[in-house]
Amino acid sequence: MSRVDCHKLDQSFMDYLYEELAAGEMGELRAHLEACARCSDEDNRFRSLRRKVAHLRIVEPPEAVSAQLMREARSVRSGSGSGSPWRKAAYYATPLVAMAAALAIWAHARVRYDGWAIDGSPSTPEYRAPAQVPLDDAKVAKKAPAAEGDEAAEKRRTMTLAEDTSVAKGRRPEHKSGVVSKQAGGPAHGYGESRDIGGGVAADNRSAAPPPALAKPAESAQKDAAEPSVRSDNTTAQLEAMSRPGERVSAGGEGSDRENISTRPDQLYQQLITTTSSNCARVMDLVRQLENVSWGSRHPEQMKNAYQLRANCQTDEALANQDQENARRMQLDADNNDKRAKARRTKAKSHTQTSE
Amino acid sequence: MSRYQHGDVRAFELLLARHRKPVFNFILRFVGNRERAEDLLQETFLRVIKGGCSYQREARFTTWLYTIARNQCIDLSRRMKLRQTASLDAPSHCADADGPTLMESVADADAAVDRRAADAELQGRLKTAIERLGDEQREVFLMRELLHLQFKEIAAITGVPENTVKSRMRYALEKLRDQLEDYRELARVAP
Secondary structure, three states, X not given: OOOOOHHXXXXXXXXXXXXXXXXXXXXXXXXXXXXXXXXXXXXXXXXXXXXXXXXXXXXXXXXXXXXXXXXXXXXXXXXXOOXXXXXXXXXXHHHHHHHHHHHHHHHXXXXXXXXXXXXXXXXXXXXXXXXXXXXXXXXXXXXXXXXXXXXXXXXXXXXXXXXXXXXXXXXXXXXXXXXXXXXXXXXXXXXXXXXXOOOOOOOOOOOOOOOHHHHHHHHHHHHHHHHHHHHHHHOHHHHHHHOOOOOOOEEEOOOOOEEEOOOOHHHHHHHHHOOOOOOHHHHHHHHHHHHXXXXXXXXXXXXXXXXXXXHXXXXXXXXXXXXXXXXXXXXXXXXXXXXXXXHHHHHHHHHXXXXX | OHHHHOOOHHHHHHHHHHHHHHHHHHHHHXXXXXXXXXXXXXXXXXXXXXXXXXXXXXXXXXXXXXXXXXXXXXXXXXXXXXXXXXOOOXXXXXXXXXXXXXXXXXXXXXXXXXXXXXXXXXXXXXXXXXXXXXXXXXXXXXXXXXXXXXXXXXXXXXXXXXXHHHHHHHHHHHHHHHHHHHHHHHHHXXX
């Protein structure tokens, strides 16, 4: 006679269903199932579901991702960090080039347009604002920081700035390292708890400190993450000029051959909320740009979301708290705006009724 | 993994070949979007590359790897929830019940398989049902059914007691069973 009752089976049912019990226990439960119609029916229903689930199609991952990862693995193991000598040279040269370009454009704009009054009219053909160029071309420009002719240098500056201000939809693996920075150096996410995900997973997920070896890539990743930040700062002035709300700035080629640059604050916001998950370097960069163009005061609801996104990315707790505080402040502003709008509507309505 | 830690890049290639498909499918089913799944797959293995030196042999490599992948998914899930509450003028990129199913979106790569109508319907139903699970139940379900991890391994990855894992698994199965019950009826009716 089976020693197992329905309650006992119910308690061990998942183990039984997935055959994680010892042979003896499995046998006992099986004997009970043969004798109990209710439990047997329950068992059959779950097994039927598992047969359906077994049909889940296994999708092949893209080869391109594997190829990219192999390149990265080779570069890391060969001790070249996260890239070739060219990339390293570009890493150091880019902020300088961007700074020089921003300064030049700022000075140029001051002189020609008298205090940022860019009207974009065809009467200013001399103005050579940065044009959008393909990402690959821009990277080529970054790879040649050495001295060249003035014309080439001007072209390079222009291209570098264009890369900064263009929509960064394409993958930029060197910036993805910023993700590693955040997650390797700081706690990873659990449901409502911080968890370390170092090698010693089985020991204690919650109390284990970040392994020292993880801290090293984190440092290099922070370096990588710093790159767009520096460049972002340098292009702030340009953004300030080009990103006034509701104003589409003309730029690009000479004469009437102009094109728009997608750096309006609302577009920056769109980029922010569609940025790849965990791409913290990008998130930080975009939020900083939004802060710098003073757009949030008129769009507190959106700015609140921006601060919350950045708070998730902060590795420094104080900075994260500050962002949370900013988000709360923005929420208050948004609420106040709503109240004011509501009051205005009420007043207008009462005024209309009075006049009637 | 220890070979890769000692500089053998070929060992990483083997690891990648062995694990990329299950990890990718886990992420894909978790986030429900192929593009994001590709990004997360890349980020997961980038973490393996960058954090390779920190890997300790007492932990199973798969446990370590799936912990990384799982945390990436949760991070994205949180972001998506935040975005769902974002302003009304923000575009919605979330899973849309009326939009194309995941199977439809990946069908381009392997259209011949999707032509099997019954299978396609089941795939669509499964996809929808899995998406409707809560994150906690979905991750446990996917780890058990897709990755074939034991409950104790899932407990180690998720950081919750094994009994909690089992109870989440049971809830997940019951929800899926409820949603797919009528599919069984259809199957019975079909000749």
